[in-house]
Amino acid sequence: MSETASGETDHAAPVDPLEALDRLLRDLRSARTGLSTRDAQRRLGLSGPNELVRRSSEGWWRALSRQLLHPLALLLWVAAALAALSGSVPLAIAIVVVIGLNAAFAFVQERHAEQAVEALAAYLPQRARVIRDENETEVDARELVPGDVIVVSEGDRVSADARLLDGSAQIDASALTGESTPVPVSTDSGDSHVPLILARDLVFSGTTCVTGEVTAVVYATGMSTELGRIAALSQRGGHEESPLEKQVRRVARLIAIVAVGLGLAFIPLGTLLAGLSLADSLNFAIGLIVANVPEGLLPTITLALAVGVRLLARQGALVKRISAVETLGSTSVICTDKTGTLTRNRMTVTQAWTHEGVLDFQDLSMPPAATSAPGQLMTAAVWCSNAELAQPPGAKPPDGTKPEDGTKPEDTGIGDPTELALLRAAAKLGIDPHRSKKDRLAQFHFAPDLRRMSTVDRVGNTVVVHTKGAPEEVFPRCTHIADGTTPRPLTDEDRATIEAVVDDWAARGRRLLALAERPLAPSEATENLTRGQAEQGSTLLGIIAMIDPPRPEVPDAVDRCHSAGIRLIVVTGDHALTARGIAESVHIGKNGLRVIGGDKADAMSDRELDAALAGDDEIVFARSSPETKLRIADALEQSGRIVAMTGDGANDAPALRQADIGVAMGRSGTDVAREAAVMVLVDDNFATIVGAIEAGRRVYDNVRKFIVYIFAHATPEVVPFLAYALTSGGIPLPLTIMQILAIDLGTETVPALALGREKAEPDLMRRRPRPRSQSVIEGVMLARAWGVLGGVSAVLVMGLFLLTLVDGGWTFGADVGSGELHDTWRQATTMTFLGIVACQIGTAMAARASRTSLARIGFTTNRMLLWGIAFEILFAAVVVTIPPFQAVFGTEVPDLWLLTLLIPLPFIVWGCDEIFRWWLRTHD
The missing domain is CATH 1.20.1110.10 (Calcium-transporting ATPase, transmembrane domain)
Structure with a gap:
């Protein structure tokens, strides 16, 4: 830590957020009780406001002069001069008017489009909960400084990079990592030997708390945050000519x-x-x-x-530079994200396995009774959940109106997308997805190393432990399997059957959860109950398979890309099996699909990456880092391809700017991504990209x-x-x-x-790029x-x-x-x-x-x-x-x-x- 001339510590100086917590607090000159208001004000003068700084754009006069001095505009100036020399002064004046009107038209088009998507500065939340003078209060998020102790709870967006002091939560970090599944964070899950972004006792600016509550000490604000680092990287260099x-x-x-x-x-x-x-x-x-x-x-x-x-605006795409329309038309490769672009960004339960067999949720002609095995399975899923649907299915809003976006009331809610999917599936079976919070006696939170969670709930006159998690974590704790009204011991035959189902569904890219339960004996006290005691000896209820379903219009759009000679590459932060399953379901890689994991891609040299991308086959890059996406875009461009890169997270911004045409998501995308992109999809729809390519052609x-x-x-x-x-x-x-x-x-x-x-023309999308x-x-x-x-x-x-x-x-x-x-x-x-x-x-x-x-x-x-x-x-x-x-x-x-x-x-x-x-x- 450096010191200023006055002896004050420079709080903008970098610290190691993964060092021992006591040492970090000492380096930040802070405490678990937070800062005083006076100290925070002094630090604000040193660290600066907690906001992202935009690169200054060219002045309006430069943009206008660029239109007036365009090569074709120069030819028009020559035409005007020659007309004047030939004695046609009125004609010369008319040509000058044409030059002025054309320049003004192009200038207004570009400036208006840029302003329409200009929202980067508003990306950080406006208010933040902070402990100042040992009391919790709300302040402008711009006033956060290193050393502040913030409080983040369910639904809050994190305002700065911070190290956890207390509590646990599920964090939606997709804006930074591209991972669609919420990340669990807790104070006791620190690891100093992992990349910063993977640390499980840190929260980052721009991410959102899905469930839980934590207090954390801020160690970086503004452009010093991970979000700021990516934003700075995305602003390097300017756009090349189309x-x-x-x-x-x-x-x-x-x-x-x-x-x-x-x-x-x-x-x-x-x-x-x-x-x-x-x-x-x-x-x-x-x-x-x-x-x-x-x-x-x-x-x-x-x-x-x-x-x-x-x-394109009528089709749902906002273009910031009019010349980018033509660039889209010459696109030969689309590098697309998976979540929200190819898929709906909405987890859905597809199948459930119980001892009675497999239940297909997509074909529920006759839903089973709530007392059946599937009913027991989904009832346990409702109990072992922290999410909440907005209101009971079929209920009307108080004012009798419908949601503007057409979303059904029962489809909306607060909490983890996976848990919301379970609640919606339960509702399909006629099971009430709403439970009373007062019946929750205890909870063992989801932990990344354990990959499961358990709740202790009062169900009628009985206390029951409900457990859900990865099948390989739940199975070893089960000694019985549900079979009618009386559980029976698990046999080797049962285990073989279950493992076959798990292997089959996992190979199709499904996300799997096992659910189990164990009624507590009257002699077991819930106050001193440990996790191991609660979960051991459980009864397996069944397996649930989920998927973020592809958009229905995407397969046809992919087929049109293939007929147009456009190569598709999926670059995602999700798991390889999940990404492969989605890609194949929408016809990507119809003639063969390669999957390259993030670790392998990161370890590739530039020459090896160039060789991997050299062919025309389609590829899935899974668990990709921001740097990998940037390298992919650069390698494709160096080989002479014209690249369209889609993305929604802040982690996509550098690649969006590097690509010939960066395409950001309008609904689910971050404003950092929108700022870096040339085109914004208002509807987040991959099919709109194909329509844009056709418009460009x-x-x-x-x-x-x-x-x-x-x-x-x-x-x-x-x-x-x-x-x-x-x-x-x-x-x-x-x-x-x-x-x-x-x-x-x-x-x-x-x-x-x-x-x-x-x-x-009729054959436009059947031509090679x-x-x-x-x-x-x-x-x-x-x-x-x-x-x-x-x-x-x-x-x-x-x-x-x-x-x-x-x-x-x-x-x-x-x-x-x-x-x-x-x-x-x-x-x-x-x-x-x-x-x-x-x-x-x-x-x-x-x-x-x-x-x-x-x-x-x-x-x-x-x-x-x-x-x-x-x-x-x-x-x-x-x-x-x-x-x-x-x-x-x-x-x-x-x-x-x-x-x-x-x-x-x-x-x-x-x-x-x-x-x-x-x-x-x-x-x-």
Whole structure:
């Protein structure tokens, strides 16, 4: 212990909580009677408040500037600058407005989601019972200091790390250990040779007392606690960019290179071949660059991600970063916890064995009588219990209302989940699960080394010892077995039968309890009765098998993961047999399942762990420590997998932050886990994760669809410039710069946004996960966009342009700058503009499917796209027919027979793409 300059002991200095209790109290300068109020106030100034400290997040201005300086946003800035240089100042202003609105939209989405799950500071309880000035009082939990003596009883959440001084209790430590079964703690169970978290005379911040009452001396508060250590570990490092964010940067570079390259190439072509002045060549080069900058790409990507966020919110998942939606879609491995995620987090009695046979609680067509052997067994379970159901089964709440979460009244209660399960099972047999506390004469608490508990109860006029515990602990103390009204001696045949039942049920992952009873003789006094005396010579009543049942929707979700090529790994703090049983029951490891114990995993080197995870087989990691979960996530990522890690406890936080996508539980999860995760499941449902993966894949698919859509229009916009330059002006310009901008910001944007709302294709969840290195743009996409959709559109558009010119009397090389030919040229450029719009419609419909036939998806299933097409047609009509717009965009109303030629264009473009997609499907 160090000392300050004033001579005061620095109570924030670390101590050894496992040292002798007297020495610990001395080191803490405390006593069993607690601290004085004045001493506690002084210590608070030294140790600081008992709270978890969050890592400061980036300022709002940095988050907003990050959106404004995104690579695609930078391209939009370039587009605005070029539009201004070309004399289109209003258009430049419009692009700047688009940049601002998009940045604000993305910024608000991220900040709102972060605030919605921001609850870490509230994780510690607000009040704590403490002994101050030798009196028990309540204080703000933030004011606890090392040396304080706290009182923790049934239902209380522990406020700091503390060493027991007196009493015993059952502690729900699942938030720290991942173990679903409550942990017994008592003052006489200390062991200085175990890891701190396994010590049975310590209680830890954030855990909950299920039964019993203890007093304990605080030795660590705030960030010095085990919870604080895990919270600090979970805050190391920042989130990496999602795969889509990285790919979008590559797309931005590609677009920039193509746009600038074409623009620069046009300058010598226009000057040397077409005979243009340098000023005109520069002007047309700017038009080419603007034509290739997809002004709608960034807002479309943001909208697609935001749609995914809203869709997941409706399904029960809250996403903190919108880019995480796409990351989910690329997930190749899910590391999932068991309790509460695959299961209901609710223990249930499944079977009971008595001398009469096996009773299946899941098929109670005719429940046995209370006087039968199963009835006697469950009656003993009610007596040997400290839990309490909320009210008798079937009773109505005082106000006549139903619980909001749909839970039945008889399903709620206080106490150990195992004991609550026994009470519910007793109620199914018509046995009253409520007993009078005044009939409890004595109790021998559950002890971890004994693995059993006993109660001494007054049953009518008789005093009876009821014992329950692990079968291997209860059997040796039984000399008889219940058989009708009169117990009979246990035989070797009985023992063999019972052992076979125990082995069979244990292999299926069931949790087993044996129950026994022994009526006390009138001469046996309860006051001086020892545990050994009470339990020896008992009569075995039977064996009870329990399980935390899997969620009914999980097997189907697991099957969908398998069809999608997603590997599942169970990482849990529970026992290996239990974890294996649950995993196999929900179809995990259908083709073989490996189980690796926590001790073995902890002993593995990094190379050995990498080798264990290298294959595609499914694995259960049982009794896993927080460090093991972290190493698993890191090893999978190093092998190129995209990892989704689920968790609910504070012990999961480091792994949640390390994984590509951390998924925390909303109901049963700790706020530490929610803080570390990127996505929070409101319903704690594994099936929601699979739905989120589908939503992420849909987002990625839609991003690729509107990239194809936008890229396809570059060809019919660029080809006219090339035709003009390569013929040295013999073919006049088929399109003006203003008409290009009208296409890019007017007719193109709304259908592109609508493609971001496209529903999932039928085969979406039957595809293998894409590799981490896969580019969002592939050669096949470019061939389809530039060659098929764009190439067909360019041929059709140039054909319309030349047909209109020839019909008006134009010949190759004729001057169209004045006279009647100028009016013909204006009409021809208008047909080029309208032809591109018509081809856009066909491209938009074709882009809705990446490989599937559009007939399977449905022609009218995307109503937003239909409205977008309607807007596109209306906008084009305004540009062509309204005089002020005709003057701005250089358009003129074509002849009616020319307009009728536009009708087949969408079908030709879409039809050619259908043939291309059919070829792709048949040549896989």
